[in-house]
Amino acid sequence: MKTTQLPSLSRTMSVKLIRWMCVLGMLCALFLAAFSYQSRISEFEARSRYNAGIIANYINEYMQGAYAALQNTMDEPDGTLPHTMTMLKRLYPQFTRVMLVDGNRKITTSVPPALPGQELAVPLLPVAVAGGVISQPQGMTDAGDMGVYLGVKQQDGSMLVAELHLRAVQKHLAELFPKESSLLVLTDAWGNTMVHPDWAMVRRFANIGLQPVFHATRDTGSFFGKTESEGRLLQVSAMRIASTGWVILHIMPTMNVITGTARDILAFVAVFAALYTVLAASLLYELQRGLARPLREFTRTIKDISVGAWPGRSGSPETYDEFQEMRLEFDNMSAALEEREADLTRAHLFVQNIIDAMPSVVVALDTQGHVTHMNRRAAERMQHNAPAGKTLLPIEAIAPQISPFLPQLHHALHTRTPLELHLTGKDADGSTVHEEVQLAPLPGESEGGVLRIDDVTQRIQLEEMMIQTEKMMSVGGLAAGMAHEINNPLGAILQGTQNIRRRITDTLPANIAAAQKAGCSMQAVQAYMHERKIPDFLQGIQESGQRAANIVSNMLTFSRRSDASPTTANLHAALDRTVQLASSDYDLKKKYDFRQVHIVREFADDVGDIICHPIELEQVVLNLLRNAAQSVATQGAALKETGAEEYRPTIHLRTRREDDWAVIEIEDNGTGMSAATRRRIFEPFFTTKQAGQGTGLGLSVSYFIITKNHGGTLTVDSQEGEGTTFTIRIPVNGPAAVRTQDSFT
Structure with a gap:
């Protein structure tokens, strides 16, 4: 008025x-x-x-x-x-x-x-x-x-x-x-x-x-x-x-x-x-x-009352009777209004606390796609000091990756229809982030809608890890089946070779009789066979067959499921088995041959039997050895192209004992890694290899095995261009000893 x-x-x-x-x-x-x-x-x-x-x-x-x-x-x-x-x-x-x-x-x-x-x-x-x-x-x-x-x-x-x-x-x-x-x-x-x-x-x-x-x-x-x-x-x-x-x-x-x-x-x-x-x-x-x-x-x-400041009583001094009467009536009215304002404020704070407690990003949008309200998680994502509550920003300011879907978002807001999106982007460290976006129109005569953004990166990673685990289990079962199938012909080859070597010796009477019947002497047969180096060929066949049998035996041992409880095992023997298994690894695509790598064993005498999961420990060491072999092969190829001096790919495998801890060090003179790679090396699905050459799960699984299953630590020390050292520390008396010690400390 x-x-x-x-x-x-x-x-x-x-x-x-x-x-x-x-x-x-x-x-x-x-x-x-x-x-x-x-x-x-x-x-x-x-x-x-x-x-x-x-x-x-x-x-x-x-x-x-x-x-x-x-x-x-x-x-x-x-x-x-x-x-x-x-x-x-x-x-x-x-x-x-x-x-x-x-x-x-x-x-x-x-x-x-x-x-x-x-x-x-x-x-x-x-x-x-x-x-x-x-x-x-x-x-x-x-x-x-x-x-x-x-x-x-x-x-x-x-x-x-x-x-x-x-x-x-x-x-x-x-x-x-x-x-x-x-x-x-x-x-x-x-x-x-x-x-x-x-x-x-x-x-x-x-x-x-x-x-x-x-x-x-x-x-x-x-x-x-x-x-x-x-x-x-x-x-x-x-x-x-x-x-x-x-x-x-x-x-x-x-x-x-x-x-x-x-x-x-x-x-x-x-x-x-x-x-x-x-x-x-x-x-x-x-x-x-x-x-x-x-x-x-x-x-x-x-x-003051119009802007929300409620005084205890009106500030008018009582100079005249008319002023006193007016003050009393006004104070009664302001007290009633203040109580209603307090009820509205409590209701508003209750609703705001509910949406602030949600881990999701929750924002209210108008029909133009502008943010009119947000919870605390959304304000933190904005990376500014704006308090949670009312604001007026485009939704792209909170979720930049939603920009390609703005037409669908605006259409859903105007037609009052729900919308679901799956967004994929990168965070500040370059890691892949998966988010699910759901838009729900406001009911009644209200315009706009409520947008919820959930980070589902861990769920997606877990699903991918489960898929990869199933693949690895399938590959392990296939490898075990193939090893059983290979064992049969290998046994025949080794048995046949042994029988041939017995049939050509000059000490068995049956061999002498068969030679005389054929019209020659065993000395002549021996002379012919030595002249043609047939015993050497037989020795090579027997050694190669025995080596193949050992590889198959290690594969069968490696592919068996780990026991639920740790057992006593000799650490050096487990490391030798792992090196022998890794020596059969050759990859034409990655162009490395483990047999060309010089392995230097530096085993301490005071490290003997330990309580561990042997199969899991061999899996970790095998993974680290393969990574080291690929690194030194890449370093050798790079130095060869630059015409540098002769390079010898070397992996040092060390053990030592520190009080109640067994320490394993795997050091190579390969390419090393940068500080950024070193910080993320144990993250699931993080890999520096090209697509199709790695899943990014090897080191994350190894880290899980050492820290969770053995109660130890797995650390890395590396400088770019100067090689890498992985250090494994596990308790000699098993992970139960660590848990018992933690309970007392």
Whole structure:
């Protein structure tokens, strides 16, 4: 509902008071401005006249003193005159040069020395003015300063002339008026600069202008008033020195007077504002206390309630009975509203805690696919500090991999139909992540839907691991069946070979009789067979058959299911069986042959029988040996391509005992692995091999066997290009000993 905006009582009274006080203040400021301006002009005139008098007295004394010193040397004998001139120059440093000039203006004697017979180039006045001044102000030839020439006539018609510089006058002015804001200048009668703070103007004998001022001083001897120079309005005070005709100028920009006046006005305004503040405060206090403040406090209470801040009671002071009655009714109403707000807040927090407790990402979407609400898991996934609750972000910000399915998502939101998706992506470490997405439209008249995202990576990995386990069990069963089938022909081959070797020996009577019946002797048969190396062939057949029989026996032993309980086994014998089984491994695709790898056994004597699962332990060692063989084969191929020195693939198989632990180390000089690979080496389905060459389960299963089934540890130490070392630590007395020790610690 629209309401008419009315002025407040306190503001109306304040505005009226301000208006009347402003009018009064402006009138006072105008009067003060006129008074201050005239006072500053009068002060400047008085100060100028006083300064001019001081400067004129100093210049007169300065000139008269120099002239008196020059007169003291008058009519000295010619023999002593040069000495006297030298002493005069030394005693009066204001003289830059002292000269004796004859009647033809030729210099006869000079201190400092000058060229004899040189003519005095300075134009002299027809008549010397007071103080013996015989020239207009000029630049001194030696000092480069401004000065005048003084002269004293000798009885012989010559003249004693001295150059008097005005540098002392300049220095004296600077000492007398060091902080003068205006300008003090000494000029000749026509305005040519003699003493000026800017020595460049002095050296150029520059004319300062202001010719109306100099006309006035020549006529009346002084001037005071305003004049204009180069577009600036100046306040000028001028006084002519009667003895020399020079003019003392005191110049101040009129803007300085205006600036000072403005400062006075500002000071007045500050004082007036302070007085006005005190007066206004005292006048408005009663109005504020009696009516405006209670209404304002009551309004503030209503505003606090509108934003959810519930005060215990209204803040309106009880100045009048009407206010007290209104406060009581308002407090009752606010208490009821506060209780309802608390119930809504508790319900909201309860629902929020329910969805925050879910491990899934739960977000609410509008029909445009924007996130309007999220739980804590979704906020953590955003990787920012936004609290769980209401927000407005695109769903891609939480699940970037859902971007290809946005059309289906938008269609499901608009048609209010459920949607299920399966997403596959990568996390920060590069691991594959599987997620299931389910969209459920909101019921009733509400628009949008609820999206739930579940991480099903572990479930998918478990399913794949079970499938792989079934495959391995099938392969193991097939290998066991093949081993049984191979055993039969192997037994016939070995038995036949043994019978042939017996039938050709010369010690059995049946063999001798059969040879005689055939018309030859056993010695001849033996000679023929040795000549054709038939016994050697038979020996090779028997050894190869026996080796094949051993391989089949190891395969049968390896393919049998592990017993549920650990048994006592000799560790070194188990390792030898595993090496023998691995020596039959050859892979054309991977291009490695275990028989080409140099195996170095370093078995410790104090490691004997241990309690373990022998078959599982052999499976772990076999897997590590195969990985090592592939690594050294890859390293050898790489070095061969680069033309490096001869490389010998080597695997060190070590054992040692550390207290109640048996330690197995499998070290190779292969390719090694990077730090990133080393961190993920035991993760299920992580492999660095190409597709089709590995499942990524070997090391994860080995880690499970050692840590879970044996209560040991499996660690890796590797540097890229420098080989790899796997270390297995298992308890000598079996995993039960470790569990018993843990229960006591």
